[in-house]
Amino acid sequence: RKEVEQDPGPFNVPEGATVAFNCTYSNSASQSFFWYRQDCRKEPKLLMSVYSSGNEDGRFTAQLNRASQYISLLIRDSKLSDSATYLCVVTPNTGGFKTIFGAGTRLFVKA
Amino acid sequence: EAQVTQNPRYLITVTGKKLTVTCSQNMNHEYMSWYRQDPGLGLRQIYYSMNVEVTDKGDVPEGYKVSRKEKRNFPLILESPSPNQTSLYFCASSSTLYEQYFGPGTRLTVT
Numbered sequence: 318r319k320e321v322e323q324d325p326g327p328f329n330v331p332e333g334a335t336v337a338f339n340c341t342y343s344n345s346a347s348q349s350f351f352w353y354r355q356d357c358r359k360e361p362k363l364l365m366s367v368y369s370s371g372n373e374d375g376r377f378t379a380q381l382n383r384a385s386q387y388i389s390l391l392i393r394d395s396k397l398s399d400s401a402t403y404l405c406v407v408t409p410n411t412g413g414f415k416t417i418f419g420a421g422t423r424l425f426v427k428a
Numbered sequence: 429e430a431q432v433t434q435n436p437r438y439l440i441t442v443t444g445k446k447l448t449v450t451c452s453q454n455m456n457h458e459y460m461s462w463y464r465q466d467p468g469l470g471l472r473q474i475y476y477s478m479n480v481e482v483t484d485k486g487d488v489p490e491g492y493k494v495s496r497k498e499k500r501n502f503p504l505i506l507e508s509p510s511p512n513q514t515s516l517y518f519c520a521s522s523s524t525l526y527e528q529y530f531g532p533g534t535r536l537t538v539t
Contacts, residue, residue, distance in 0.1 A: 351526075360530035404471070413478065414478055416473050420468060
């Protein structure tokens with residue numbers, strides 16, 4: 318089983334739709350969680366951190382459920398510019414800088 | 429401008445010919461990492477460094493070496509490249525265990 322697993326995708330949605338991505342992680346001692354965005358052939362960039370209390374930034378909402386070892390990202394009112402690959406990222410509690418990326422979920426937003 | 433630079437951006441080489449991919453950051457970050465990205469596998473951490481002269485293995489260190497003699501530089505060395513090291517490589521830096529800033533990537537082909 319992979320340490321971090323994401324919905325395989327791709328997700329094809331119309332503009333204005335709400336789309337949700339899910340991610341599960343296997344190490345219950347993991348301490349930090351993030352969503353990164355990666356445009357085609359570009360470097361990943363931090364979208365938002367994920368906290369147990371939830372985190373909202375405009376149209377984006379991230380949630381963490383430690384009991385179920387589950388992270389989610391909700392995008393409301395999708396824009397064409399949201400088309401990208403979304404990467405779930407987990408930092409295990411190993412005392413170092415080890416970082417585990419999910420394989421990513423591709424999103425296509427169409428007019 | 430705050431940035432992470434990598435060189436070269438593209439490299440085609442032959443099996444067994446030693447190569448170095450350079451990475452430099454101008455943000456005075458303590459943490460630096462190298463990742464490789466392959467289709468369907470996402471980003472996998474090769475090595476990371478938590479400060480000068482402090483490095484540790486990530487998930488896929490075999491066939492790679494790193495050094496951190498200066499805070500700003502974190503070169504990736506392939507002593508004897510093989511075709512299975514054909515990949516897209518990213519360097520990243522961070523001032524904390526949170527947001528990582530990625531370089532533009534190096535596309536390596538080993539024939």
